[in-house]
Amino acid sequence: MKRALLLLAGLWLGVSAAPSAGAAQSGAALLTQGVRAYDDLEFDQAAGLLRRALAVQSGEALAPPDVKRALIYLAATELLREHRDSAVATSRRLVLLDPRFRPDELIFPPQVLTLYEAVRRATPVVTGRAPPDTTIHAGSEELAMRLYASAFHDITAKLVGEDGRAVRTLYTGPIADSLVLRWNGLDSTGTRAPPPGRYAIAVSSFDRQGRLARIFRVPLELVQVFGRIDTLPHPAPPADSLLWSERQPMGPALRALAPGALAGVAIALLPSVVASGEDASGARFVVGGTVTIAGIAAALSRHPGRAIPANVAHNDTLRAAWRRDVDDVARRNAARAREAMLGIRAGAPVVLTPEGP
Amino acid sequence: MRRALIFACAAAACVPAVAVRLHAQSRWEVSIGASGAREIVRSRPASTRERRSGLVFTGEAVATRGRLIARLRYGQGHVTADTGTPLLPRRDVVEGEALVGYKARPWLTLWVGPHARTFAVSGVSDRRWLFWSGRATARGSLFPGRVESFVELWQGFSGRLSRPAGSATGRGAEAGLELRLARRPLWARLAYRIDQGRVAGEPRETVEALTLTVGYVPLR
Numbered sequence: 001m002k003r004a005l006l007l008l009a010g011l012w013l014g015v016s017a018a019p020s021a022g023a024a025q026s027g028a029a030l031l032t033q034g035v036r037a038y039d040d041l042e043f044d045q046a047a048g049l050l051r052r053a054l055a056v057q058s059g060e061a062l063a064p065p066d067v068k069r070a071l072i073y074l075a076a077t078e079l080l081r082e083h084r085d086s087a088v089a090t091s092r093r094l095v096l097l098d099p100r101f102r103p104d105e106l107i108f109p110p111q112v113l114t115l116y117e118a119v120r121r122a123t124p125v126v127t128g129r130a131p132p133d134t135t136i137h138a139g140s141e142e143l144a145m146r147l148y149a150s151a152f153h154d155i156t157a158k159l160v161g162e163d164g165r166a167v168r169t170l171y172t173g174p175i176a177d178s179l180v181l182r183w184n185g186l187d188s189t190g191t192r193a194p195p196p197g198r199y200a201i202a203v204s205s206f207d208r209q210g211r212l213a214r215i216f217r218v219p220l221e222l223v224q225v226f227g228r229i230d231t232l233p234h235p236a237p238p239a240d241s242l243l244w245s246e247r248q249p250m251g252p253a254l255r256a257l258a259p260g261a262l263a264g265v266a267i268a269l270l271p272s273v274v275a276s277g278e279d280a281s282g283a284r285f286v287v288g289g290t291v292t293i294a295g296i297a298a299a300l301s302r303h304p305g306r307a308i309p310a311n312v313a314h315n316d317t318l319r320a321a322w323r324r325d326v327d328d329v330a331r332r333n334a335a336r337a338r339e340a341m342l343g344i345r346a347g348a349p350v351v352l353t354p355e356g357p
Numbered sequence: 358m359r360r361a362l363i364f365a366c367a368a369a370a371c372v373p374a375v376a377v378r379l380h381a382q383s384r385w386e387v388s389i390g391a392s393g394a395r396e397i398v399r400s401r402p403a404s405t406r407e408r409r410s411g412l413v414f415t416g417e418a419v420a421t422r423g424r425l426i427a428r429l430r431y432g433q434g435h436v437t438a439d440t441g442t443p444l445l446p447r448r449d450v451v452e453g454e455a456l457v458g459y460k461a462r463p464w465l466t467l468w469v470g471p472h473a474r475t476f477a478v479s480g481v482s483d484r485r486w487l488f489w490s491g492r493a494t495a496r497g498s499l500f501p502g503r504v505e506s507f508v509e510l511w512q513g514f515s516g517r518l519s520r521p522a523g524s525a526t527g528r529g530a531e532a533g534l535e536l537r538l539a540r541r542p543l544w545a546r547l548a549y550r551i552d553q554g555r556v557a558g559e560p561r562e563t564v565e566a567l568t569l570t571v572g573y574v575p576l577r
Contacts, residue, residue, distance in 0.1 A: 259497020263506035267532045267549050274530050275553040275563045281397055283567035287549035291506050291534045298499035 050074040079105035091119040099150035124205040130346035138193040149175040151170040158201045184231030185342045191334045218346030231333040235325045238318045244311035253302040260295010264288040383416040386421040390572030401560040411436035426458040468492035488513035508532040527554040544572035
């Protein structure tokens with residue numbers, strides 16, 4: 001009986017130990033077996049082993065350097081199996097994973113190197129890494145992030161809000177091998193820091209035809225460490241009630257014209273009012289015409305519509321004072337922004353492909 | 358006629374003396390002026406029409422204190438029959454007014470007082486119109502302190518005609534332009550005047566005039 005119990009215990013231990021040995025084989029071991037099969041020119045077997053190695057998702061998954069190694073071996077294997085499309089797709093996957101990766105020229109044959117180089121040049125993408133947690137004086141210090149490009153192409157880098165709205169454009173232009181992207185902590189006005197919250201640095205890569213190819217996105221969380229990020233409102237422009245009329249109004253001219261015109265008309269009508277039926281002489285037209293002309297001359301002497309230099313100067317003074325106040329507020333806001341400490345926490349970057357690979 | 362002329366000359370001579378005395382009281386403003394007018398007189402005795410014209414020269418004096426104002430005018434001349442009108446005797450014309458007024462507004466003055474006009478023909482008794490009237494004068498400034506337009510309307514509320522004797526009604530108007538020279542106490546006026554007197558059941562008489570007046574303000 002005791003012997004039987006020992007046998008059962010031995011069997012149970014053996015069954016328990018078996019799965020861990022299998023999992024270790026499906027990780028780095030599969031990669032090793034795949035590479036060995038590639039070296040033995042057993043390409044079909046190598047392809048299967050390498051795909052299995054890349055498919056492992058558990059704790060025994062390949063480390064990032066091994067993933068890149070598995071991908072380049074798989075691309076070479078597929079090319080040598082004359083599966084060119086599969087080789088291209090695998091190479092593109094590797095470029096997106098690490099745009100700076102280059103295959104070992106001593107290991108892989110020239111046709112593999114040529115294929116990978118062609119895929120790399122046709123796959124515009126950048127990668128980079130931001131400091132995971134940093135603090136800067138907004139306006140006077142900078143967050144620096146180095147970008148690496150797969151090939152020479154045009155990019156646009158923006159700080160965007162959660163809703164995708166651009167807060168500030170950081171860079172627009174070409175990138176060759178690498179580029180240092182800098183942000184001083186201020187928004188597009190250049191005078192204030194954006195309010196605390198979730199943002200992202202989005203780097204859009206464009207192909208040779210100018211079409212958006214990929215977006216490299218680094219999530220950022222902005223926190224206010226100390227100081228004031230909020231800004232003073234700009235002063236309102238001078239109210240209309242404070243501004244003087246810059247043109248001579250029509251009122252005085254009309255008030256000068258009215259007595260002349262009314263008296264002129266009245267004089268012409270006097271005979272019909274006072275002595276209807278009489279043939280009045282033309283003397284009334286002489287006097288009435290004279291009075292009317294005098295009224296017109298009086299109206300014109302008021303120069304309706306002409307600029308009033310003194311009022312223009314007064315209004316210019318008010319507007320200049322308002323502009324000075326606006327500039328002063330802008331300066332004070334900039335000073336506040338400079339004094340504010342901005343905490344920046346960067347998340348894990350992702351590469352988005354809008355139209356697929 | 359001669360008596361009236363003597364009275365007019367005496368009145369004109371007295372104005373400067375009165376002005377000097379008023380100057381001592383300082384709140385008075387006095388203005389004197391002389392005018393020449395071409396008058397056209399249209400008469401309708403019975404069914405006929407008569408038209409005469411001629412020159413009439415007038416002197417005037419205006420005294421103002423606060424809102425109160427007084428105006429005296431006296432003029433004389435003669436009118437003769439116009440060409441084309443049947444031969445009519447020449448008429449001497451003597452006319453005058455004595456008004457007191459009140460400045461209800463800076464632009465409005467109300468007047469009351471008598472005015473009269475006499476036509477004299479040698480060998481015939483005088484024909485005199487006498488009215489007690491109320492007037493209103495409105496003024497408007499074209500160039501402030503320099504040029505004003507004015508319109509004056511009057512309505513007689515009591516009147517008499519001496520020949521043929523009877524009560525009369527009348528009304529009239531005067532309007533024109535008044536100019537004051539800058540920094541000089543001189544002024545001028547161009548005006549058109551028309552008035553008409555009627556007697557019930559009798560003919561009417563209409564007088565038109567184009568007047569040019571120059572004046573002096575000895576006291577301001």
